[in-house]
Amino acid sequence: MNNLENCPQCFQVFVKNNLQTVCNDCFQEEEQLFQRVYIFLKKRNNRSSTLSETSEATEVKEDLILKFIRQGRIQLSNFPNLGYPCEKCGTLIREGKLCCSCKSSLTNQIRQMEREEEHKKERNELSKSATFYANKPKSI
Structure with a gap:
């Protein structure tokens, strides 16, 4: 355009x-x-x-x-x-936008975030399914 x-x-x-x-x-x-x-x-x-x-x-x-x-x-x-230069660290590269170490670092960070998201989701589901009972006080 x-x-x-x-x-x-x-x-x-x-x-x-x-x-x-x-x-x-x-x-x-x-x-x-x-x-x-x-x-x-x-x-x-x-x-x-x-x-x-x-x-x-x-x-x-x-x-x-x-x-x-x-x-x-x-x-x-x-x-x-x-x-x-790599767009993140400036190391000279010949293809792509990131060098190998920056790519692997970024990939690891993404995986870590995905694991954290899964863990949060599991905790939320567990807290929703937990049932709590309260004792009714006996009337005198």
């Missing part, structure tokens, strides 16, 4: 869509920077460059290179030392 928004770089009004997240002028500039990064990485001896080395050599900000990676424009399978 297309939305009217301000460009995050120059604040000019533009129509945002799935492919274009900045205005046309900034998009053209990003395309030129992408070509610079792509040409650098295309050379055989640069394929093992890290993110910081690529950024330094091309004079393109790391954030923009990460944007290209997230958009799928730079395929990590061709570049063994490139990666992007």
Whole structure:
């Protein structure tokens, strides 16, 4: 769906869509920077460059290179030392949004919450089924 928004770089009004997240002028500039990064990485001896080395050599900000990676424009399978940070801890990863340790931690937390919910449910059911009798005082 297309939305009217301000460009995050120059604040000019533009129509945002799935492919274009900045205005046309900034998009053209990003395309030129992408070509610079792509040409650098295309050379055989640069394929093992890290993110910081690529950024330094091309004079393109790391954030923009990460944007290209997230958009799928730079395929990590061709570049063994490139990666992007885990959204939780910042460790460099090559796929998904979370690293393995954050995934397992999150999974364990979810399981723990599910067990607690089951335990609460069982306690509530037990308390509902318990019957209490009161002794009637004898009339004199």
